[in-house]
Amino acid sequence: MSQQQPVIDLSPASLVELVVSRLRGEILGGDLEPGERLVEEQVTRRFGISRAPLREAMRLLAQQGLVEHLPRRGARVATLSDQDADELFEIRDVLERFAMQRALPLTDADLGPMREELAAMRRAAVKGDQLELADAHRRFHIALVATAGHRQLIEAYEPILLKLQMHMALNLRREKERAAPLDGVRRHAVLLDAVATNDLETVLAALSAHGTHAYLR
Structure with missing residues (x-):
């Protein structure tokens, strides 16, 4: 309590x-x-x-x-079972992959919102502000999917991230105990670098790796 x-x-x-x-x-x-x-x-x-x-x-x-x-x-x-969380992460990954297939190639300006949220994640991690870190993380992924320019996709995607953020908050606390403060920021920087290549295979591989290693159980 x-x-x-x-x-x-x-x-x-x-x-x-x-x-x-x-x-x-x-x-x-x-x-x-x-x-x-x-x-x-x-x-x-x-x-x-x-x-x-x-x-x-x-x-x-x-x-x-x-x-x-x-x-x-x-x-x-609300509570999420491990199965609930796994299913939501699977849906998130499917929607992100679809977004990238639709969005690429992207301009440097298109990546601006993702860079802003990555910087916000870094500031929050340095300050130890877990709520802002989680919010900036969610905004980073929304900015990623928003590059597809698909309003219905965003409307389907945002509620999934909101439900997952409770699960993310628990894992971020565990990660804080076990990992360096900026490890999560570095993972998202790797994903952003992959998106910047505009190579679909590189981006999809980065998304797969990101989904596999993003959270501790």
């Missing part, structure tokens, strides 16, 4: 959005762990809000796959 956190003063103007943002950050940053119960009385007291905006925020988080509602047991942070 997470340690008790201080009460947070939220403005009523965008209360639901703020609650969604705060809880999402706590879930994806690993402060709230998969399977941890979200007790209404505790969360409303901590945020200084009523139950109505919290319940709406929980509903939106459930739509994103980050919260689960259990009959007669309330809400909890």
Whole structure:
């Protein structure tokens, strides 16, 4: 169970959005762990809000796959089994390979967003900011797929990454204990270098290697 956190003063103007943002950050940053119960009385007291905006925020988080509602047991942070995670990674890999087959060749300008997110990953790794590292990692992969210029592909791809980010957060914590802080950044730099070659076989090989070694179990 997470340690008790201080009460947070939220403005009523965008209360639901703020609650969604705060809880999402706590879930994806690993402060709230998969399977941890979200007790209404505790969360409303901590945020200084009523139950109505919290319940709406929980509903939106459930739509994103980050919260689960259990009959007669309330809400909890969503869980992913190893099989669930493996299946989501497989779908992610299929969509990324399709994106590269559609996108190549790319210009140097096309790679700009990926470079920006790689730099953000590096800054977060140096600071030890695990939530920003995970967010920048997700944005890097979205930028990769966005090079295909395929709106429906992005709409299908983003929810998969969001669900996986909880799993990623756990693995990033394990990786922090076992590996150098910039190892993950280096892996993504290798992937970016492969994409910059504009050689499809090189890119697909890099994607396969990246998918195999990206996370510790």
